[in-house]
Amino acid sequence: MAAQSLLLTDLYELTMLEAYRAEGMNGCATFEFFIRAMPAGRGFLVAAGLAQLVDYLTTLRVDPDELAWLAASGRFDAAFVDSLSDLAFTGDVDAMPEGTVFFADEPIVRVTAPLREAQLVESRAINLLHFETLVASKAVRCALAAPGRTLVDFGLRRAHGAEAGLLSARATYLAGFTGTATVAAGRAFGIPVFGTMAHSYVQAHADEAGAFEAFVRARPRNATLLIDTYDTERAAHRVVALARRLAAEGLAVQGVRIDSGDLGALAVRVRAILDDDGFPGITIFASGNLDEYRLRDLVRAGAPIDGFGVGTRVNTSADAPYLDCGYKLQEYDGVPRRKRSAAKATWPGRKQVCRRIDAEGRWQGDVVTLVDDPVDGTPLLQPVVRGGRLVTALPSLEESRARLQRELGWLPAALKSIDPVAPPGPEISPSLVRLAEAIDART
Amino acid sequence: MAAQSLLLTDLYELTMLEAYRAEGMNGCATFEFFIRAMPAGRGFLVAAGLAQLVDYLTTLRVDPDELAWLAASGRFDAAFVDSLSDLAFTGDVDAMPEGTVFFADEPIVRVTAPLREAQLVESRAINLLHFETLVASKAVRCALAAPGRTLVDFGLRRAHGAEAGLLSARATYLAGFTGTATVAAGRAFGIPVFGTMAHSYVQAHADEAGAFEAFVRARPRNATLLIDTYDTERAAHRVVALARRLAAEGLAVQGVRIDSGDLGALAVRVRAILDDDGFPGITIFASGNLDEYRLRDLVRAGAPIDGFGVGTRVNTSADAPYLDCGYKLQEYDGVPRRKRSAAKATWPGRKQVCRRIDAEGRWQGDVVTLVDDPVDGTPLLQPVVRGGRLVTALPSLEESRARLQRELGWLPAALKSIDPVAPPGPEISPSLVRLAEAIDART
Numbered sequence: 001m002a003a004q005s006l007l008l009t010d011l012y013e014l015t016m017l018e019a020y021r022a023e024g025m026n027g028c029a030t031f032e033f034f035i036r037a038m039p040a041g042r043g044f045l046v047a048a049g050l051a052q053l054v055d056y057l058t059t060l061r062v063d064p065d066e067l068a069w070l071a072a073s074g075r076f077d078a079a080f081v082d083s084l085s086d087l088a089f090t091g092d093v094d095a096m097p098e099g100t101v102f103f104a105d106e107p108i109v110r111v112t113a114p115l116r117e118a119q120l121v122e123s124r125a126i127n128l129l130h131f132e133t134l135v136a137s138k139a140v141r142c143a144l145a146a147p148g149r150t151l152v153d154f155g156l157r158r159a160h161g162a163e164a165g166l167l168s169a170r171a172t173y174l175a176g177f178t179g180t181a182t183v184a185a186g187r188a189f190g191i192p193v194f195g196t197m198a199h200s201y202v203q204a205h206a207d208e209a210g211a212f213e214a215f216v217r218a219r220p221r222n223a224t225l226l227i228d229t230y231d232t233e234r235a236a237h238r239v240v241a242l243a244r245r246l247a248a249e250g251l252a253v254q255g256v257r258i259d260s261g262d263l264g265a266l267a268v269r270v271r272a273i274l275d276d277d278g279f280p281g282i283t284i285f286a287s288g289n290l291d292e293y294r295l296r297d298l299v300r301a302g303a304p305i306d307g308f309g310v311g312t313r314v315n316t317s318a319d320a321p322y323l324d325c326g327y328k329l330q331e332y333d334g335v336p337r338r339k340r341s342a343a344k345a346t347w348p349g350r351k352q353v354c355r356r357i358d359a360e361g362r363w364q365g366d367v368v369t370l371v372d373d374p375v376d377g378t379p380l381l382q383p384v385v386r387g388g389r390l391v392t393a394l395p396s397l398e399e400s401r402a403r404l405q406r407e408l409g410w411l412p413a414a415l416k417s418i419d420p421v422a423p424p425g426p427e428i429s430p431s432l433v434r435l436a437e438a439i440d441a442r443t
Numbered sequence: 444m445a446a447q448s449l450l451l452t453d454l455y456e457l458t459m460l461e462a463y464r465a466e467g468m469n470g471c472a473t474f475e476f477f478i479r480a481m482p483a484g485r486g487f488l489v490a491a492g493l494a495q496l497v498d499y500l501t502t503l504r505v506d507p508d509e510l511a512w513l514a515a516s517g518r519f520d521a522a523f524v525d526s527l528s529d530l531a532f533t534g535d536v537d538a539m540p541e542g543t544v545f546f547a548d549e550p551i552v553r554v555t556a557p558l559r560e561a562q563l564v565e566s567r568a569i570n571l572l573h574f575e576t577l578v579a580s581k582a583v584r585c586a587l588a589a590p591g592r593t594l595v596d597f598g599l600r601r602a603h604g605a606e607a608g609l610l611s612a613r614a615t616y617l618a619g620f621t622g623t624a625t626v627a628a629g630r631a632f633g634i635p636v637f638g639t640m641a642h643s644y645v646q647a648h649a650d651e652a653g654a655f656e657a658f659v660r661a662r663p664r665n666a667t668l669l670i671d672t673y674d675t676e677r678a679a680h681r682v683v684a685l686a687r688r689l690a691a692e693g694l695a696v697q698g699v700r701i702d703s704g705d706l707g708a709l710a711v712r713v714r715a716i717l718d719d720d721g722f723p724g725i726t727i728f729a730s731g732n733l734d735e736y737r738l739r740d741l742v743r744a745g746a747p748i749d750g751f752g753v754g755t756r757v758n759t760s761a762d763a764p765y766l767d768c769g770y771k772l773q774e775y776d777g778v779p780r781r782k783r784s785a786a787k788a789t790w791p792g793r794k795q796v797c798r799r800i801d802a803e804g805r806w807q808g809d810v811v812t813l814v815d816d817p818v819d820g821t822p823l824l825q826p827v828v829r830g831g832r833l834v835t836a837l838p839s840l841e842e843s844r845a846r847l848q849r850e851l852g853w854l855p856a857a858l859k860s861i862d863p864v865a866p867p868g869p870e871i872s873p874s875l876v877r878l879a880e881a882i883d884a885r886t
Contacts, residue, residue: 015638023657029643158766160606161610182453195454215462218466
């Protein structure tokens with residue numbers, strides 16, 4: 001995969017680097033990553049992916065094999081390819097900590113570095129920040145829709161590739177999920193891992209009751225039995241009969257899972273079967289095409305479901321599978337810069353976002369301003385990397401997860417709703433407006 | 444990334460393996476991968492991802508570090524973890540070649556192996572086949588909407604992670620794109636790589652005309668200049684002035700790119716500026732939120748655009764960001780199996796898809812039948828792996844790309860339309876219907 005590779009970039013980054021080198025241009029550049037517009041109806045977003053970005057920046061090195069391939073491609077001067085051999089990221093990063101709530105037009109990461117370094121990392125920086133922010137911002141809606149329920153990421157199989165599977169496990173956990181089914185994400189990020197059984201397990205056995213018994217005997221501590229392979233209610237009766245018989249041996253069934261049909265109605269009937277036969281402790285877990293809307297409907301209807309497996313629709317952020325985002329040059333060689341492309345104009349200069357929360361903990365709004373013109377409020381972008389090195393250790397994933405929960409405390413209820421809302425418009429400081437006007441007059 | 448890792452799987456695969464081991468179950472199992480339902484309005488799909496699946500299966504090995512982590516997790520018996528140390532895939536794979544057109548309910552990959560091997564690989568098999576099929580099936584619509592135009596994958600930055608970026612470059616090329624901007628995909632898959640410049644390049648220079656000139660001097664053979672940073676038409680005039688001046692030195696501008704605004708209207712005006720000043724050879728390239736619908740509209744309107752950069756909406760398959768697909772147990776230990784879950788029932792047994800094309804090259808339909816009950820037509824699933832080893836080398840990416848173009852030759856025009864169509868219903872052989880009924884009566 002070579003996820004840290006120099007070659008994991010768009011060709012134009014290298015093309016521009018060659019031109020910058022020919023021109024002797026490598027002054028100090030500031031790029032910022034931000035979302036241009038919220039997905040329709042969304043009230044807020046959750047910053048995520050900074051840990052992966054910092055890992056990429058601080059470990060970016062050039063493989064001699066890759067340089068040889070570049071040289072052999074015939075696209076570049078030999079001297080330029082040679083010049084890449086000692087490439088490293090030596091610049092600065094300021095960023096909102098992961099788990100911070102943010103809105104459109106607010107930079108969440110600011111990179112200040114020699115132009116060529118800051119330019120080269122554009123493609124992968126967007127690739128990492130965009131995806132984790134996308135998934136965390138979708139997953140938090142599930143957590144808000146089903147408070148207090150167990151939520152497990154089931155999304156590896158239909159995630160867009162391996163890295164998407166791993167990073168969506170991370171982003172959903174950051175957003176408040178209980179854990180993931182993806183084993184490698186458990187190892188990579190220390191996320192709790194959960195699992196039940198597949199339909200194939202039941203099908204491979206001559207009969208369903210035999211499959212259930214074999215599974216409990218093999219996994220006596222945490223057997224969750226999948227009961228919708230053939231007939232869900234009949235299977236629930238089989239679970240009860242098995243649980244009664246195994247109780248004599250000191251064995252217990254932990255839970256059942258329903259993966260198809262009308263999950264709410266089936267859960268009511270299965271709960272009744274389990275309770276009526278004396279097994280109120282057997283939990284019900286549900287899965288299958290779930291997202292925040294279905295979770296809300298199930299929870300509102302009082303479905304007796306203890307936990308949910310949530311996969312594809314969240315891991316792919318199915319109703320908004322990408323964010324309109326950019327990583328844009330805002331200052332070069334001490335001079336603020338501004339792109340004016342139709343519908344894609346940017347606010348120039350090195351910026352900060354100041355958040356105002358009053359003494360009662362009520363949010364009074366965010367202001368986007370110039371770094372050199374601080375306004376009242378808490379500055380959200382904090383120093384992360386200086387001279388290519390981490391300033392201090394990044395927060396742990398658990399700390400970022402806890403941060404998001406604190407953020408949800410000040411966020412107005414209207415913006416936390418999963419119903420469509422009008423997101424708050426950004427407040428732009430007067431100094432920033434004046435700067436943009438001055439640049440427009442100059443260009 | 445450890446994309447070939449044993450741990451890149453759902454926990455339940457390992458949980459089931461432990462149970463199967465405790466039960467002594469490891470008979471011959473057949474799983475099939477198929478799409479349950481076409482995305483709304485789509486007429487066909489394109490099989491892709493087989494090369495990555497075969498690579499995964501034939502190189503799957505267990506890392507001692509991973510085993511140690513699993514053992515330390517406390518989730519599994521030590522003897523079970525030990526038993527994984529010599530795990531390898533020793534089974535068979537039959538599949539439709541990449542680039543084959545297919546429809547819902549048709550298996551495109553059939554895996555037959557000892558139960559534990561065939562089960563373990565489920566998560567990653569779906570992860571690979573689903574994603575490349577998803578993107579190839581979306582990208583081919585772009586190729587159909589803009590025949591004869593250059594189409595370049597621009598999607599790395601908003602693809603869902605690094606692997607999605609690489610594999611979507613592969614899938615779009617398979618589907619008929621001309622190339623990709625992703626350098627690593629060029630290296631990994633031999634795909635032609637294209638690139639222009641970013642707005643930041645223009646912004647970093649004191650003025651646009653200076654940026655254009657510096658770029659052409661640095662890249663004299665293939666400079667494509669991005670002209671929408673400030674004012675597209677003014678920039679086009681600057682390109683003409685530059686081209687005229689550089690012509691005296693024997694230097695040429697290859698093309699311009701427009702990335703925002705009304706692409707069709709701007710292209711007309713830019714084309715006129717270039718032509719009127721004697722540069723009909725300077726090409727126009729366009730990008731920005733393109734998909735098959737916008738391509739069709741631009742092409743129908745006669746926009747003088749030579750090539751398109753197509754990114755996010757295709758790499759994320761934005762209007763259908765996942766396929767309803769499964770990898771399901773169809774036979775175990777010689778006995779056909781069937782799942783009957785609501786809306787997710789499967790056709791049992793080892794199956795083949797037979798395609799009927801008449802002497803005039805007209806498609807007469809596909810039949811899904813049992814392997815043991817062949818019907819007229821060309822069998823689409825072919826032997827790929829036997830006993831864990833490739834039968835013959837897989838087709839090259841170029842060959843798969845050419846296969847798809849041949850397939851589009853027999854596909855009815857109505858199904859190739861990018862307007863919503865009713866996809867053909869699958870024809871199920873009588874033997875398969877009888878088998879399903881017999882199993883339902885038995886279970």
